[in-house]
Structure formats: structure tokens, C-alpha cells
Amino acid sequence: MKNQSLTYREALKIAISEAMRNDERVFLMGEDVGNYGGCYAVSKGLLEEFGADRIIDTPLSESGFVGAGIGAAIGGMRPIIEVMTVNFSLLALDQIVNNAATLRHMSGNQIGVPLVIRMATGAGKQLAAQHSHSLENWYAHVPGIKVLAPATVADARYMLSMALKDPDPVILFEHVMLYNDSAATPKPEDCPDMHQACVRKAGNDISLITYGGSLSKTLHAASELEKQGISAEVVDLRCLRPLDTQTLFKSVDKTHRMIVVDEGWRTGSLASEICALVAEHCFWSLDAPPSRVCSKEVPIPYPQHLERAATPQVAQVVEAALTLLNRDVT
Amino acid sequence: MNIDNSKVHMGIAHMQFLFKQMLRIRRFEEKCAELYTQEKIRGFLHLYIGEEAVAVGVMQALKAEDAVFATYREHGHALARGLSMDKVMAEMFGKVTGSSRGRGGSMHIFDVEKRFYGGNAIVAGALPLAVGLALANKMQKKNDVVVCFFGEGAVAEGEFHESLNLAQLWQLPILFVCENNGYAMGTALAISESERHIFRKAQSYGLKSHAVDGMNVVEVESAATQYCQRIRKGDGPCLLECNTYRFRGHSMFDTQLYRESDEVEAWKRKGPIMKLQRWLEANGKLSSAELKQIEDQVADEINQSIAFAERSEIEDISDLYLGVYGESES
Numbered sequence: 001m002k003n004q005s006l007t008y009r010e011a012l013k014i015a016i017s018e019a020m021r022n023d024e025r026v027f028l029m030g031e032d033v034g035n036y037g038g039c040y041a042v043s044k045g046l047l048e049e050f051g052a053d054r055i056i057d058t059p060l061s062e063s064g065f066v067g068a069g070i071g072a073a074i075g076g077m078r079p080i081i082e083v084m085t086v087n088f089s090l091l092a093l094d095q096i097v098n099n100a101a102t103l104r105h106m107s108g109n110q111i112g113v114p115l116v117i118r119m120a121t122g123a124g125k126q127l128a129a130q131h132s133h134s135l136e137n138w139y140a141h142v143p144g145i146k147v148l149a150p151a152t153v154a155d156a157r158y159m160l161s162m163a164l165k166d167p168d169p170v171i172l173f174e175h176v177m178l179y180n181d182s183a184a185t186p187k188p189e190d191c192p193d194m195h196q197a198c199v200r201k202a203g204n205d206i207s208l209i210t211y212g213g214s215l216s217k218t219l220h221a222a223s224e225l226e227k228q229g230i231s232a233e234v235v236d237l238r239c240l241r242p243l244d245t246q247t248l249f250k251s252v253d254k255t256h257r258m259i260v261v262d263e264g265w266r267t268g269s270l271a272s273e274i275c276a277l278v279a280e281h282c283f284w285s286l287d288a289p290p291s292r293v294c295s296k297e298v299p300i301p302y303p304q305h306l307e308r309a310a311t312p313q314v315a316q317v318v319e320a321a322l323t324l325l326n327r328d329v330t
Numbered sequence: 331m332n333i334d335n336s337k338v339h340m341g342i343a344h345m346q347f348l349f350k351q352m353l354r355i356r357r358f359e360e361k362c363a364e365l366y367t368q369e370k371i372r373g374f375l376h377l378y379i380g381e382e383a384v385a386v387g388v389m390q391a392l393k394a395e396d397a398v399f400a401t402y403r404e405h406g407h408a409l410a411r412g413l414s415m416d417k418v419m420a421e422m423f424g425k426v427t428g429s430s431r432g433r434g435g436s437m438h439i440f441d442v443e444k445r446f447y448g449g450n451a452i453v454a455g456a457l458p459l460a461v462g463l464a465l466a467n468k469m470q471k472k473n474d475v476v477v478c479f480f481g482e483g484a485v486a487e488g489e490f491h492e493s494l495n496l497a498q499l500w501q502l503p504i505l506f507v508c509e510n511n512g513y514a515m516g517t518a519l520a521i522s523e524s525e526r527h528i529f530r531k532a533q534s535y536g537l538k539s540h541a542v543d544g545m546n547v548v549e550v551e552s553a554a555t556q557y558c559q560r561i562r563k564g565d566g567p568c569l570l571e572c573n574t575y576r577f578r579g580h581s582m583f584d585t586q587l588y589r590e591s592d593e594v595e596a597w598k599r600k601g602p603i604m605k606l607q608r609w610l611e612a613n614g615k616l617s618s619a620e621l622k623q624i625e626d627q628v629a630d631e632i633n634q635s636i637a638f639a640e641r642s643e644i645e646d647i648s649d650l651y652l653g654v655y656g657e658s659e660s
Contacts, residue, residue: 027469053469058496059492059495059496059499061488061492061495061496063458063488063489063492064458064461064489064492064493064495064496065458065492065496066458067455067457067458067459067461067462067489067493068458068459068461068462068465068493068496069462070458070459070462071458071459071460071461071462071463071464071465071466072462072463072465072466072469073462073466074447074459074462074463074466075397075462075463075464075465075466075467075470076466076470077465077466077469077470079462094452094455094489095455095458095459098452098455099450099452099455099459103448104653104654104655104656105433105652105653105654106430106433106434106438106440106448107430107433107434107438107440107442107448107449107653108428108429108430108431108432108433108434108440108653109431109652109653109656110430110440110441110442111440111442111447112656143654144654144655146655165658166658167655167656167657167658168655168656
């Protein structure tokens with residue numbers, strides 16, 4: 001019998017509808033999530049199943065409806081808020097950073113904000129400089145929120161229910177290039193606890209640390225390296241705040257070399273933070289300086305060749321690994 | 331003082347109660363100003379002196395299940411809502427017995443038991459939260475009212491407009507209370523708003539709205555009560571504009587270069603406490619013995635709160651991380 005497959009998009013939709021069936025406190029709110037079916041078609045069909053009281057189309061008021069999601073979470077609901085892209089989420093940054101992230105601590109642990117915010121992120125669809133950025137690190141900088149980057153169909157399928165059980169605001173970043181990815185229908189055990197990083201490919205010579213939309217490129221780079229006799233280990237961070245440093249350090253202590261592949265801009269990036277952590281904690285086991293493959297420091301341009309040139313690609317990861325291993329770059 | 335209590339029944343005992351509530355706030359804050367100069371209270375301290383009739387009047391319309399969101403000028407709201415003065419004073423002192431364990435200070439007083447949700451120091455930042463809590467109430471088929479206080483300065487923020495639109499669009503059980511004291515810090519309404527009648531802005535979104543004399547506690551209570559009755563019936567959100575004045579500076583650092591002392595003096599002659607006191611006295615409802623008794627009771631409560639704050643402990647540094655994140659649901 002043929003194994004059924006599932007796309008990342010479908011996995012997210014199943015996760016949302018399952019959560020809504022299991023818990024009447026859960027609802028979905030955002031721009032075009034209802035009648036339009038979601039700007040990346042994640043919520044297509046959910047309006048018909050759950051009705052307009054639970055699949056709520058909002059006006060273009062990011063601050064207003066994200067803030068309303070925070071208020072509804074305080075009021076005992078379990079909202080899932082969809083923001084079209086991370087770029088638009090900047091209009092709600094005040095609510096996320098000043099309210100969602102602070103309320104519990106600032107109130108002396110009286111108020112929790114059990115809220116999930118989903119948003120699309122990343123480049124690759126030629127959407128130019130206001131729809132393509134990777135700002136996961138902005139949110140990962142802020143204590144009080146958790147940041148997830150599901151990079152596989154299994155994570156898309158099962159991370160949401162974990163995020164909804166969390167007592168605090170969780171932001172889920174969905175890379176735009178992943179929505180059409182497909183895989184054999186995953187099982188719950190394919191998705192470990194949301195706080196854990198995963199070794200996606202074991203290896204001994206070098207650790208390639210990545211997350212989100214860069215995972216598939218990094219795995220591709222690892223198989224290229226394999227052809228040259230280099231055994232690369234690929235670690236998918238999955239949770240960008242709090243970071244699973246145990247898995248990270250364990251990998252680096254084993255391979256003694258590390259490259260971080262991160263679609264964010266290099267300056268002040270998550271990659272920077274990971275390099276700093278590794279330098280602080282794994283210094284004596286390193287055989288080479290920690291290294292980064294990040295986006296170029298430009299707004300993401302529209303034409304395909306420039307967009308590719310601006311963002312991490314397989315060849316650059318391979319080249320960075322060979323350089324770190326003192327191999328000739330072919 | 332022209333008192334029209336025809337619309338709500340208001341006995342003399344209740345009028346005396348209103349007087350005492352306003353006096354508690356006034357004397358409490360006068361003491362806070364002293365304690366600030368003694369460096370017992372630090373950070374920002376925004377006094378409500380002159381505006382007491384608004385919080386006291388509106389709170390009379392509320393039930394225990396109703397929720398309150400306020401601004402950084404919220405000592406009066408907290409006291410009028412029934413938070414213990416001990417906890418509020420201890421919060422100002424930064425003590426662990428404070429309403430927010432001392433983490434918030436003057437600007438972030440929270441008490442979930444009293445359904446008092448702060449204490450928000452981002453202008454207009456609480457409006458979306460209040461909308462969200464009202465949305466949760468509606469989804470849970472509760473007709474409890476959410477009251478959101480804000481100054482007229484908040485009206486220039488996008489969140490004001492987003493929130494009013496959402497509240498009216500979704501017909502939420504929420505009362506917006508605009509405390510129009512004429513100045514956003516030092517910027518007069520006349521030089522910041524094209525439409526200076528705030529209630530008209532609310533009417534443009536379809537909310538039931540009008541302005542009252544915010545120096546007249548009876549008028550405020552009467553209007554708030556009628557609006558809350560309407561909101562509880564499910565007739566949609568309302569906005570009450572209360573025209574008022576702060577007698578002191580914006581905060582303790584304010585040298586008040588932006589207004590004339592004549593203007594301040596003219597408003598002081600309309601002071602809400604003095605006016606009600608004169609009315610009660612003129613009608614033989616407040617003898618000098620009764621006045622002294624009230625003043626003594628208020629002074630005792632304040633002295634007790636200071637003693638409580640003084641003898642309370644500061645939070646142990648080992649608790650620094652408490653409440654950054656909560657405990658997961660099982």
C-alpha cells in the first residue's frame with residue numbers, strides 16, 4: 001500500500017483543526033484567514049467547518065488584533081493569531097514585546113498569556129524587500145516569549161499542539177519555501193518536545209547548525225560534503241528561544257567544528273549568538289573558529305539571481321565547510 | 331455644584347462614600363509626592379490629583395466580575411477598584427508584598443483577584459488588550475464589562491482607532507473611558523488633534539459616546555452606569571469622554587513650561603473633591619465632625635500602608651527569573 005504523504009501546509013491545517021476540535025477555547029484570527037482561506041492557504045476550508053465565530057477575519061490592524069489575541073488569552077481563551085508575514089508583524093511589535101512578553105513578570109507572575117502567533121518568514125518567492133525578511137532573531141532576543149521554527153512536515157503537524165499547551169506566548173515561524181514540501185504522513189513521535197533541537201543527520205567532522213527554511217539547504221550541503229568524504233552533522237535548532245544549548249554543545253564537542261546557517265542578516269543574528277555561546281562553552285574542544293553563513297547585508301531584492309545571491313545557498317555552506325576543514329575548495 | 335442624580339438613585343450615604351473615595355486617592359498621592367522627595371518611591375510617579383472623580387465615578391458602575399485596564403497614572407483607579415492600599419503602597423516602595431511583587435512600581439499595578447489588569451505605560455497599549463478580554467467574554471457568553479481608561483493623548487495612536495473599530499465591529503462588551511486632561515505630557519490637545527472632541531471620533535466608528543464634566547463625580551457615575559447597563563444588555567461598546575484636569579505636572583520631573591498658572595488655578599477652583607465637599611456641607615450632609623472623622627480614617631489608612639510598606643521585605647534576588655515563563659499545562 002502506498003504511503004500517504006502530507007504537505008507542510010496541510011500539516012499546519014490539520015494541526016489547527018485538530019486543536020479547535022479538541023479545545024473549544026482555541027480560535028484562529030488574522031487577516032484573510034476565513035473567506036480567503038489564508039494568504040498561504042493554510043486555513044482554507046476551516047471557515048466552513050468552524051464558522052465565523054472561531055475563524056475570524058480581521059481588518060488590517062496588526063497591532064489591534066494581535067493585542068486582542070493577548071487580551072483574549074488573558075481572558076481564558078487559547079487564540080491562534082496568524083500574521084501574514086514577519087514584516088507585517090512589526091506593526092504589532094509593540095503588543096508582542098511590550099505586552100505579551102512582559103505581562104507575567106511585570107505583574108508579579110499573576111497574568112499569563114497563553115497565545116500562539118503564526119507568521120510566514122523568509123525569502124525565495126521573489127517578494128522583494130518588504131515580504132522576504134527573516135527576523136526570527138528579533139523575537140528570539142526577548143525574554144518572556146518562545147520562538148519556534150518548524151522545518152519539517154512532522155514539526156508543522158505536531159508543534160502547534162505543544163505551543164497551545166504552553167502557558168506563555170509562542171511565535172511559530174513558517175518559512176514560505178516550506179509550505180509545498182511534502183513527506184510521508186508523520187506520527188507524533190516524529191516531533192520531539194518543542195524545546196528540543198534535533199540532530200537531523202549524524203556526522204563526525206563538522207556541525208552544521210541551522211533552523212527553519214535553511215534546513216533543507218543545509219542537509220543538501222551535508223550530502224555534497226559526504227561525496228567528498230566529509231561527515232557533517234546537521235542540527236535543527238527548532239526552538240530559537242529558549243535555545244537547546246545541550247544538543248548544540250554536544251554536537252560541537254563531538255565534531256570540534258561549527259558553521260551556523262542562518263537566513264537572517266549576519267550582524268546581530270541568531271548565528272552570532274550561537275557562535276558566541278559555542279566560543280564561551282566549547283572553546284577548548286574547537287579545532288577551528290566558529291563560522292557563519294548568513295544573508296548578505298542588503299534588503300532582499302526582487303530578481304531571482306539577486307535574491308539567491310543575498311541569501312545562504314548550498315554552495316556557500318559547502319565552501320565554508322571545506323575552508324574550515326582546510327580542504328581545497330573545488 | 332449642579333447635581334443631577336435623577337437618572338441613578340444616589341443617596342447621601344453614597345455621596346459621602348464618593349467623597350471619601352476621592353479623598354483617599356488625593357491624600358494618598360499627596361503622601362506619595364512626599365515619599366518621592368524622600369526617595370522612598372523612585373522611578374516615574376504620575377499623580378492623578380485633580381482627576382479623582384473619573385476613576386471613582388466609573389468604578390461605581392462596575393461589578394466584581396468586570397475587568398479594568400488603566401494607564402501609568404493608575405493609583406487612583408487601583409484604590410477606587412478596591413485594591414488594598416497596603417499592597418499599592420508596597421508596590422510603590424518596590425517591596426515583595428506589593429500588588430505586583432514590587433516588579434512594576436507606580437506604573438504597573440496589577441491585581442487579578444480584583445480583575446485589575448494594570449498599569450500600562452505604553453500610551454494606548456492597553457486598548458487592544460481590553461478589546462481582547464471583551465472578545466473572550468463574548469465568546470464565553472458572559473456579559474461582564476471591560477473598562478479601559480486612557481488619556482486623550484492615546485487618541486493620536488493607531489491602536490485607539492484599531493481598537494474602537496474592532497470593538498464596534500464585533501459588538502464587544504467594553505466601555506472606553508477617555509480621561510481628557512487637555513495635555514499629552516506637555517502637548518496641548520489644541521496643537522495635536524484636528525478634532526478636539528474625542529467622543530465625536532468614537533461616534534464616527536458607530537460607538538455610543540458623549541462627553542461629561544469629569545470634575546463632577548456624580549455626573550461621571552451616572553453616565554458610566556447608564557453605559558454599563560447598555561453594554562451588559564449586549565448593545566455594543568460605548569465611549570465616555572471625561573473632561574478633567576491634572577493639577578500637578580505630568581510626572582515629578584515636569585516643570586510645566588507648557589501651561590499658565592492661571593489656567594491651573596482656574597481648574598483647581600472646579601476641583602472635584604472641594605466641589606462635592608461644599609455641596610455636602612451646604613446641604614447639611616457633612617458636619618465638620620464627620621469631615622474630621624473621614625480625614626482621620628484616611629490618614630490612618632495611609633499611615634498604616636506606609637508602615638506596611640516600610641516593614642515589608644524586598645524580593646529575594648534568587649526570584650529574579652520568577653514569572654519570565656510559567657508552568658506548562660499537564
